[in-house]
Amino acid sequence: MSALFDARKCLFYALGHTTRTAKPIFRTPLTWTLHEGGQGAEKEAWAVIGPHSMRLVKALFKQSDKPVPATSLTHPLAAQQGVFPWETYSVANFSTRLSSASDGFVDYTARYGSLRGDETLTVSAYLQSRAELGGSRDDKREALVAGVARRLDLERLLDRPLIGLSNGQSRRLKIAHALLQQRSLLVLEEPYTGLDPPSRHRLSDLLHALHDAAAPSVLLLLKPSDELPEYITHVLHIGDDGCISMGPKKTVVEAVEKAQKIADGGSAYTTNAQVGLGETSDRVLVDMRNVTITHRNTPILNNISWKVRVGERWHLQGYNGSGKTTLLSLVTGDHPQSYTKDITLFDSPRNRIATTQLATLIGTASPEITAAFPRSTTLTAFDVVATGFSGVFCYRPTRDAEEVERVHHLLKELTPDVDPKTPYTQLSQSEKNCLLLARALVGKSPLLILDEPFQGMLPADLKRARKYLQTALNSDQAVVFVTHYEKEVPWDIEKGRYIRLKDGRVDFVH
Ligand SMILES: Nc1ncnc2c1ncn2[C@@H]1O[C@H](COP(=O)(O)OP(=O)(O)OP(=O)(O)O)[C@@H](O)[C@H]1O
Incomplete structure (x- = not known):
């Protein structure tokens, strides 16, 4: 299988900024090859940790920041398939609700009332329409949607209006949407936030299975405070200062945790016995x-x-x-x-x-x-x-x-x-x-x-x-x-x- 990208001592500069005057976005030259489905010397499953992880993904696939030298970044899989590099991946991002199409205020209380017009769009109709946009052929579409709904435990919800989905349920639907685009790589941005522990496990199992079969390969973008799923083998960490460290999970995580403890004086999760308790009354x-x-x-x-x-x-x-x-x-x-x-x-x-x-x-x-x-x-x-x-x-x-x-x-x-x-x-x-x-x-x-x-x-x-x-x-x-x-x-x-x-x-x- 081909590599999704191959970066060799690659630096990225913001577009329009010359390399003479500007500093690179990431201070460390990047040498990283991402193989499909964790193929390669070892079966690798990667997570990228740090606030600028999405910027790195866009720089790697869309060249939204300029790679220098230009020859230091190649996309063997896209070249082999005759497509643009950005056509080889899809993103599931969880910062907005699915129904929020406009830039204005989204009435999040609408789900509680009687639904009108486009608010009645069901999960099933939504998935069908996404599969169509993803280029799936008419005769294959039903089976594709049914398979994705089964894998993401959405079958029970197929008749529900989109707007009625809970926070956790709509996250699973967003992943389904990204899968229906049928790209080689699925990039998930903070997929675990807001998921309950069993759903987290189920999602990890699913991502593991997808990645292993390269159907599609999976790249996780996580916050530093997120727990790393067990199946992840390698981590690329971007520090606040733009320095990149990468390698096997254990090595990178230990180094990052050590640096963080020194930087901010310990964990966010300390509780003293009485801290935060109020004084109650009978009212x-x-x-x-x-x-x-x-x-x-x-x-x-x-x-x-x-x-x-x-x-x-x-x-x-x-x-x-x-x-x-x-x-x-x-x-x-x-x-x-x-x-x-x-x-x-x-x-x-x-x-x-x-x-x-x-x-x-x-x-x-x-x-x-x-x-x-x-x-x-x-x-x-x-x-x-x-x-x-x-x-x-x-x-x-x-x-x-x-x-x-x-x-x-x-x-x-x-x-x-x-x-x-x-x-x-x-x-x-x-x-x-x-x-x-x-x-x-x-x-x-x-x-x-x-x-x-x-x-x-x-x-x-x-x-x-x-x-x-x-x-x-x-x-x-x-x-x-x-x-x-x-x-x-x-x-x-x-x-x-x-x-x-x-x-x-x-x-x-x-
Ligand atoms: N308008 C609606 N039509 C149909 N089902 C609805 C509607 N509104 C809510 N539901 C269903 O009610 C259930 C409870 O939803 P709710 O958002 O209260 O859950 P939650 O505990 O807050 O979940 P989460 O932790 O994912 O936010 C869900 O199964 C959801 O799909």
């Missing part, structure tokens, strides 16, 4: 009694009763699709069925309290909000945090000096390297996530709903954010923290409260 902020939610005869939540009191710190857990986001949408008032259920919020029956008022009483951060936040906005970093006072998605002027100071305080604590005047769109994904967490915290709301708030954060940002949650919340603020990973919970989980959902039911609570 109940959220009271749900025997709540059941169905969508077109599909049961989503089943007979849920749950109370959240002042100062309580809750860890909410449950596998992908178990109903966590739906449960929280009843608390935030985003779910239309919340009006007709037995739910009391902040001492009022749900139908007596306006959703806009709830938005000021609850600070929320979630992958849905991250994906929905307008990308065509002119908002600056400062403005984005200030929208949190009213929980809105458009410019909201600060009212007084106290509000201005509060925004600056959070910017300093959570994004110290970001100029408050920087347009939101120019920031990295990790910086955006920190700002959206600051947005949730800015109003010091009595209730915080933090749904996987660390998703997409780089280790230094995560460490800063977690420390802030441990030390700077008011003791009477109640928090619901959603994560698949106990080590992310900012307080001592033995002392905090816990609720686990399974198939829409409360499976365990303490």
